[in-house]
Amino acid sequence: MSPLNTDDLQQIFEKLDKNGDGLVSLEELNWLLEKIGVKFSVEELQPLLGKPSLDFNEFLFFYDSISSEKDNNISSSSEVLVADQESNKESDLVKAFEVFDLNGDGFISCEELQNVLSRLGLWDESSGRDCRAMIRVYDTNLDGQLDFEEFKNMMFLTI
Missing domain, CATH: 1.10.238.10 (EF-hand)
Known part of the structure; x- marks a missing residue:
């Protein structure tokens, strides 16, 4: 049992997408972070996302990329x-x-x-x-x- 399965991530995505455009913007992501007490500026989020907004598949990829362990075959x-x-x-x-x-x-x-x-x-x-x-x-x-x-x-x- 995983607390954050695809359905949970879909629910989070839909809650973040306040304007219902099918994209999570930097402002919408920042809203969530502020709600849980994490302070970032939109300018600090831009390099992390690499773009001004994410669709659901990109959101999943972003989640996977920040939560996955690094490959063990790392060059020196x-x-x-x-x-x-x-x-x-x-x-x-x-x-x-x-x-x-x-x-x-x-x-x-x-x-x-x-x-x-x-x-x-x-x-x-x-x-x-x-x-x-x-x-x-x-x-x-x-x-x-x-x-x-x-x-x-x-x-x-x-x-």
């Missing part, structure tokens, strides 16, 4: 760059974890997960989703919440 000339990217990836994961860890105790509880998903417009009581079941999939120590390592494993396993 790019090892420094990859090490820097891995450091940035870890830093990005820490920031993402902090978005969900609302009380700052180092764990993501069911209530925190539901709160953040609700703020993103991705939680629907009638959908039958159970945040305890979502957490249980990656909760290796069975304490009912996610610590950073479990969260990191979840992010890499949902690729």
Whole structure:
């Protein structure tokens, strides 16, 4: 079970596409980031996207590209760059974890997960989703919440 399957990504895309033009613009993406507490300017997003807007297939490709692990066959000339990217990836994961860890105790509880998903417009009581079941999939120590390592494993396993 993956928390972000194609249906979930389609729902996120549709929520981001506020003007309904079938494209997610930099402004629409920035709206989502601001909603979850991540501050970027539109100018900072432009180099990341490489274009002013994304259709759904490009959005999926963008999601895949930012969430996939790098190929293990890396040439020695790019090892420094990859090490820097891995450091940035870890830093990005820490920031993402902090978005969900609302009380700052180092764990993501069911209530925190539901709160953040609700703020993103991705939680629907009638959908039958159970945040305890979502957490249980990656909760290796069975304490009912996610610590950073479990969260990191979840992010890499949902690729």
